[in-house]
Amino acid sequence: MRSYVLQRLAQFLIVFLAVTFGVMVLLRLGLDAPGDPARSMLGGFASQDLIDATNARYHLTSNYFVQYFHWLKGLLVDQDLGYSASNSMAVSTMIGRRIVTTLLLGFYAIGSGLLLAVPLAVAQAYRRDRWFDKSSSFVTFIFVSVPSIVIAVFLKWLFVDTFSLFPRIADKVYPWQDPWEHAVNFALPTLTLALPAAAVFSRLLRGELVLTLQSDFIGLARAKGMSPRRILWRHALRNSAFTCLTSVGVQLGVVLGGAIIAETFFDLDGMGLLLITAVLTNDLFTVQSITALLVITVVVANLAIDLLYSAIDPRVRLASALQ
Amino acid sequence: MTLGQLTPTSVEQAAAASAAAEAVPADPRRQRIPPGPAFGIVFLAVLVLLAVLADVLPFVREATDKVVVDDTTMTRYRLGPGTTALFGTDALGTDVFAKCLYGARTTLLVGVGATAIGLAFGGALGLLAGYLRGLVDRAVGILVDGMLAMPGIVLAIVMIVKLDVIKEDFGFLGWLTRRWQITITLGILATAPLARIVRAQTMSLREREFVLAARSIGATTRRVLGREILPNLAPTMITVSCTGLGILIAAEAALAFLGLSVEVPTPTWGKLIDQNRNNLDVGWWATIFPCVLLFLTVLSFNLVGDWLAKRFDIKRAAI
Amino acid sequence: MNAEPMLVVDGLRTHFRTPRGVVRAVDGVDLRVERGQSVGIVGESGSGKTVLSRSVMGILTGPEVVRTGSVRFEGVELVGRPVKQLRQLWGRELAMVFQDPMGSLNPLMRIGDQVAEPLRVHLGMGAATAAAGAVRLLTDVRIPHPEQRLRQYPHELSGGMRQRVMIAIALACGPKVLFADEPTTALDVTVQAQILELIGEQRRERNMAVVLVTHDLGVVARHTDHIVVMYAGQVVEQAPTPTLFASMRHRYTEALMRSIPALDAPSHSRLQAIPGRPPDLVNPPAGCRFAPRCAHASDRCLVEPPPLLDAGEPGHRFACWHPVELTAGLRGRGTP
Numbered sequence: 001m002r003s004y005v006l007q008r009l010a011q012f013l014i015v016f017l018a019v020t021f022g023v024m025v026l027l028r029l030g031l032d033a034p035g036d037p038a039r040s041m042l043g044g045f046a047s048q049d050l051i052d053a054t055n056a057r058y059h060l061t062s063n064y065f066v067q068y069f070h071w072l073k074g075l076l077v078d079q080d081l082g083y084s085a086s087n088s089m090a091v092s093t094m095i096g097r098r099i100v101t102t103l104l105l106g107f108y109a110i111g112s113g114l115l116l117a118v119p120l121a122v123a124q125a126y127r128r129d130r131w132f133d134k135s136s137s138f139v140t141f142i143f144v145s146v147p148s149i150v151i152a153v154f155l156k157w158l159f160v161d162t163f164s165l166f167p168r169i170a171d172k173v174y175p176w177q178d179p180w181e182h183a184v185n186f187a188l189p190t191l192t193l194a195l196p197a198a199a200v201f202s203r204l205l206r207g208e209l210v211l212t213l214q215s216d217f218i219g220l221a222r223a224k225g226m227s228p229r230r231i232l233w234r235h236a237l238r239n240s241a242f243t244c245l246t247s248v249g250v251q252l253g254v255v256l257g258g259a260i261i262a263e264t265f266f267d268l269d270g271m272g273l274l275l276i277t278a279v280l281t282n283d284l285f286t287v288q289s290i291t292a293l294l295v296i297t298v299v300v301a302n303l304a305i306d307l308l309y310s311a312i313d314p315r316v317r318l319a320s321a322l323q
Numbered sequence: 324m325t326l327g328q329l330t331p332t333s334v335e336q337a338a339a340a341s342a343a344a345e346a347v348p349a350d351p352r353r354q355r356i357p358p359g360p361a362f363g364i365v366f367l368a369v370l371v372l373l374a375v376l377a378d379v380l381p382f383v384r385e386a387t388d389k390v391v392v393d394d395t396t397m398t399r400y401r402l403g404p405g406t407t408a409l410f411g412t413d414a415l416g417t418d419v420f421a422k423c424l425y426g427a428r429t430t431l432l433v434g435v436g437a438t439a440i441g442l443a444f445g446g447a448l449g450l451l452a453g454y455l456r457g458l459v460d461r462a463v464g465i466l467v468d469g470m471l472a473m474p475g476i477v478l479a480i481v482m483i484v485k486l487d488v489i490k491e492d493f494g495f496l497g498w499l500t501r502r503w504q505i506t507i508t509l510g511i512l513a514t515a516p517l518a519r520i521v522r523a524q525t526m527s528l529r530e531r532e533f534v535l536a537a538r539s540i541g542a543t544t545r546r547v548l549g550r551e552i553l554p555n556l557a558p559t560m561i562t563v564s565c566t567g568l569g570i571l572i573a574a575e576a577a578l579a580f581l582g583l584s585v586e587v588p589t590p591t592w593g594k595l596i597d598q599n600r601n602n603l604d605v606g607w608w609a610t611i612f613p614c615v616l617l618f619l620t621v622l623s624f625n626l627v628g629d630w631l632a633k634r635f636d637i638k639r640a641a642i
Numbered sequence: 643m644n645a646e647p648m649l650v651v652d653g654l655r656t657h658f659r660t661p662r663g664v665v666r667a668v669d670g671v672d673l674r675v676e677r678g679q680s681v682g683i684v685g686e687s688g689s690g691k692t693v694l695s696r697s698v699m700g701i702l703t704g705p706e707v708v709r710t711g712s713v714r715f716e717g718v719e720l721v722g723r724p725v726k727q728l729r730q731l732w733g734r735e736l737a738m739v740f741q742d743p744m745g746s747l748n749p750l751m752r753i754g755d756q757v758a759e760p761l762r763v764h765l766g767m768g769a770a771t772a773a774a775g776a777v778r779l780l781t782d783v784r785i786p787h788p789e790q791r792l793r794q795y796p797h798e799l800s801g802g803m804r805q806r807v808m809i810a811i812a813l814a815c816g817p818k819v820l821f822a823d824e825p826t827t828a829l830d831v832t833v834q835a836q837i838l839e840l841i842g843e844q845r846r847e848r849n850m851a852v853v854l855v856t857h858d859l860g861v862v863a864r865h866t867d868h869i870v871v872m873y874a875g876q877v878v879e880q881a882p883t884p885t886l887f888a889s890m891r892h893r894y895t896e897a898l899m900r901s902i903p904a905l906d907a908p909s910h911s912r913l914q915a916i917p918g919r920p921p922d923l924v925n926p927p928a929g930c931r932f933a934p935r936c937a938h939a940s941d942r943c944l945v946e947p948p949p950l951l952d953a954g955e956p957g958h959r960f961a962c963w964h965p966v967e968l969t970a971g972l973r974g975r976g977t978p
Contacts, residue, residue, distance in 0.1 A: 011468075014465060015465065015468050015469050015472050016472075018465055018466075018469045019469045019472055019473060022469065023473075023478075023481065026481055026482065026485055027481065027485070141625070142622065144625070145569065145618070145621050145622040145625040145626075146618055146621070146622075147572075147573035147576055147577065147617055147618065147621055148573075148577065149573075149576055149577055149580050149593070149596055149614070149617075150614045150617055150618045153596060153600060153603075153610055153611070153614050154614070156600070156603065157603050157607065157610075157611070215745060216740060216742055216745035216746040217745065217746050217747055217748040217749070219701075219740070219746070220738075220740055220746040220747070220808075220811075221748070221759075222701055222703075222732070223699065223701050223732055223733065223737075223738045223740075224732060224733035224737075224759065224760050224763075224811065225729045225730065225731070225732035225733030225734055225760065225763070225764060226729075226733070226759070226763060227729065227763075230763065234751075235748055235751075238750060239748065239749070239750055253471070253472070253473075253474050254474070256474045257474030257475055257476040257477065258476075260474075260476050260477070260581070261476070261577055261580065261581070264580070264581060265580075265600075275477060275480070276480065276581055276582070279480050279481055279484050280484065280582070287481065290477075291473070291477060291481075294473065294474060294477060295472050295473060298472050298473075298474070299472055312750060313750055314750065314795045314797075
């Protein structure tokens with residue numbers, strides 16, 4: 001078990017390093033002339049002194065590997081993520097405020113997606129091929145196909161313009177400041193991301209549930225006199241969770257990407273919005289840092305899911321122990 | 324016999340072996356297409372037709388023409404959907420329907436282009452990784468994993484902006500208009516998932532008898548790849564491309580929405596949606612119709628892709 | 643002295659509604675099981691024997707299942723009872739062991755939890771008590787190192803051990819009737835004997851009735867008191883075990899017996915298979931259902947279904963117009 005964890009950690013590390021390095025290089029492309037990175041960061045009016053100072057501080061004139069090393073060091077050791085000239089503040093400050101928003105959004109989206117998907121999938125599997133199953137499968141197919149902007153537009157149209165249920169511009173409110181306001185602000189962006197995710201989850205879960213319910217051990221549980229509820233929770237759902245679980249890992253990446261759109265659309269001040277502006281204004285460090293954070297989140301989540309897998313399914317544990 | 328298998332069918336099969344012979348499974352070619360994919364195919368066909376013939380069709384205005392009724396230009400969403408302008412007019416007074424049609428062209432071209440690039444690179448990488456295994460596989464694996472670890476949108480944004488910068492630096496890249504930047508970026512993004520799929524398929528095909536047979540008579544790797552493996556990858560690639568097209572088209576719209584759309588005069592659906600989304604109360608048609616078109620297009624590709632997947636599965640199972 | 647046996651099945655019919663028609667899997671079966679008795683139900687695939695056992699317990703589900711007739715357990719009628727009440731009996735008074743132990747055990751649940759489950763749910767035991775109970779049960783079924791097994795998973799056990807676990811699960815609440823549905827078919831021959839011995843042993847110790855469903859005559863020969871032979875959803879012959887083997891009357895039973903290869907037959911003797919196939923249960927033949935495959939069938943057999951009649955010896959009944967002639971010592975007894 002331990003070697004399995006170490007293996008996965010090593011993989012995670014490699015991917016993280018590769019991606020962040022790649023992004024850094026990508027960002028630096030086209031800015032090869034000495035002092036250029038600093039200049040484009042600081043804008044056209046910065047003084048030469050400032051440019052030189054910035055270059056020195058962040059080693060922007062050295063080769064890529066040196067730059068990367070220093071950036072990494074800053075990230076892990078000094079907690080210095082760099083400086084955002086266009087916003088005149090340290091990147092860590094800027095991100096700090098917004099990271100909560102985006103992470104909350106992602107968490108809400110996946111959470112509500114699952115909350116919607118599980119009862120739906122259960123209802124479908126137990127009423128297999130009947131009218132409810134067929135019609136709701138049609139609906140989930142639609143939601144799997146809908147692009148997020150379309151959902152966002154319709155939600156906005158429905159709730160904001162037609163019924164004025166939700167505000168046009170969402171002030172950033174933390175849940176501990178004003179729960180109701182917070183819920184209202186996050187509702188539509190969450191829904192935009194949660195609906196397609198729920199559709200994906202429910203389709204996968206239904207498929208597996210249907211298969212599991214046909215298994216012998218379900219029949220035995222029934223012959224043991226176990227109640228349908230117990231059979232559902234203890235036997236059926238547990239054994240059907242796998243593809244859904246894997247999907248959560250994938251959907252997290254999708255949702256974080258979609259968060260960018262949802263935040264832009266509903267004017268929710270999170271990392272997504274920040275990222276767009278940062279890229280367009282050549283704000284190197286911001287982009288790098290956000291990218292790094294996103295990668296970490298996705299990879300850690302997937303790692304956690306992998307570990308969860310082996311915790312639930314003993315056969316996986318054995319297989320990896322034998323490797 | 325499992326409880327679940329104890330359906331009437333199993334019982335009657337066990338007992339009715341002497342009963343009339345079961346119907347032979349229908350030849351897939353003669354099977355009727357179910358309503359979903361049928362709608363998808365029809366919709367896409369009509370869309371493509373209209374988009375291609377937009378210049379020629381009499382009832383389609385130019386995308387930049389302003390609609391004039393009784394000497395008044397229909398600016399500011401004055402005209403709703405109706406006989407004069409099928410989908411109404413937008414803020415500038417241009418015909419939304421026309422914009423949608425011309426936008427379809429761009430959208431579809433970008434989508435197809437990106438898919439082609441993805442297939443080419445992703446396919447190649449997957450093929451090599453799956454067939455050669457070993458170090459090649461590992462290297463490609465890291466590359467693909469890395470690309471998949473990033474939310475695509477982020478990478479896309481970064482790449483497009485960078486391509487812009489590169490274009491300025493290198494003169495010979497003058498052709499790299501926004502349209503191409505988007506196409507190439509999306510294509511590169513599509514490489515990772517495609518590479519994965521092709522790799523998995525290649526690995527399983529590699530062990531099949533006909534490949535072993537070819538190798539045993541001394542066929543070179545190139546020959547095996549080209550004549551044995553590639554043709555058998557075709558069904559999967561077609562199916563994946565179909566669904567992938569839908570995804571890429573949605574991605575293009577998302578990018579347009581974020582401000583990274585094609586050059587100014589050319590319309591795309593994403594652009595239309597972005598430009599008009601804040602005026603839903605004044606002129607909903609300018610946003611909603613492109614939305615609906617976008618949705619139906621992606622849906623159609625998904626329906627057809629789904630159906631193709633099932634069909635090819637049956638055929639393969641029959642082998 | 644109880645007037646009625648513990649389990650009484652009267653005219654049980656189990657039909658399945660399918661697109662092709664109504665499949666009459668069990669078509670009029672009577673059965674009596676006394677306390678502590680071992681009854682074997684023998685038949686080929688499609689004879690309805692498995693459907694019978696599950697139908698008696700009542701665990702078949704679905705709107706397509708139509709169950710008529712009577713099943714009385716300790717005087718209480720089970721047919722028509724709501725499932726909620728039947729669930730009180732399942733796993734508790736009536737228990738079942740399935741054929742395939744690998745598929746029948748939850749692969750993601752520890753052995754201990756699966757064995758303890760009926761103890762906790764039916765008998766309300768706490769975790770520790772149930773665990774101790776599980777150890778006892780595993781010991782009963784002769785699994786070595788039971789405490790260690792508690793924490794193991796099904797795939798870590800051999801086929802024979804898994805089947806023992808299944809038996810342990812079935813025995814957990816001390817059932818009065820154990821339905822063993824082809825309990826050894828999926829096992830190696832050497833293990834088969836052990837499992838059957840185990841079942842027999844438990845039966846004697848607990849004074850528990852066992853209904854052993856199998857296609858294997860060898861299995862019923864040594865482990866049952868009474869045998870019921872089924873064909874095409876009906877009972878064609880039933881008798882106390884020694885009686886059946888000594889003086890079978892139905893032609894199908896005879897054919898079954900003869901189809902078993904004998905070790906002392908001359909080499910290269912032909913195997914005596916029964917020609918033809920079982921009938922379509924949607925449209926079973928009008929007369930005797932075995933008639934189309936029977937070497938001794940007459941016109942009457944094809945038209946008139948033979949009734950199940952006493953054969954003269956106690957407990958022996960069969961349904962055949964042209965039964966096997968009795969050997970000299972018993973000639974004259976048992977007329978159709």
